Amino acid sequence: MDGQADLVQGVLAQGPHERLPGAAGRSWCCGTFLVLRDGKVTYEWYGDGFTADTRMPSWSxxxxxxxxxxGQAIExxxxxxxxxxxxLLPELRSKDTYDSITVRDLPDMSSGIDVDENHSPWRPFTGTARMMLTGDLRTFVKYHRP
Structure with missing residues (x-):
């Protein structure tokens, strides 16, 4: 926890626009940075081209x-x-191994849904980017089976 607190303090001290240390010697930068405390925004910063209304991917x-x-629904x-x-979604039924995917498989990313974890700027409309841009996630999942 101290490492996370130190990182947040460092960001607040120098501004999130600075590149921060990451894994394996790489650095990362963010387009926005928010700090929530007790359910309230206590700090917010937006990089060039970003506002409080900018839609951004949340990924993991x-x-x-x-x-x-x-977990709450299970409880x-x-x-x-x-x-x-x-x-839960009968239209995805396929009469193959895909039909055995459970609620537990989904958050573990072991469902078998065939989506390339592609973040290449040279292939911007494939894999996760295409999934994120679709307006019909049910159809996307239906046609992206292993």
């Missing part, structure tokens, strides 16, 4: 939030880890 943050919501008895995806 979304998986974490969805996992929390799924309330609304879902079970063993529930099959095709029982």
């Amino acid at each position: 943050v979304a998986r974490s939030v969805v996992s929390l919501l799924v 309330r008895g609304k879902l079970h880890e063993s529930d099959r995806l095709v029982d």
Whole structure:
């Protein structure tokens, strides 16, 4: 926890526009930076071209939030880890191994949905970027099976 606190303090001291140390000697930079405390924004910074209204991908943050919501639904008895995806979304039924994907498989990224984790600027409309840009996620998932 001290390392995270030190990182946040460093960002606040020098501004998030500075490149920060990352894994394996690489650095990273962010387009926006928010600090929430007790449910309230206590600090916000937006880089060039970003505002509070700019839509941005959340990547793995979304998986974490969805996992929390799924956990709450399980705790309330609304879902079970063993529930099959095709029982919740019957239109995805395929009569193959895909039909065995459970609620537990989804946040673990072991569902078998075939999406290339591609972040290449040379192939901007494939893999995760294409999934993010689709207006019809159900159809995307239906046609991206292993």
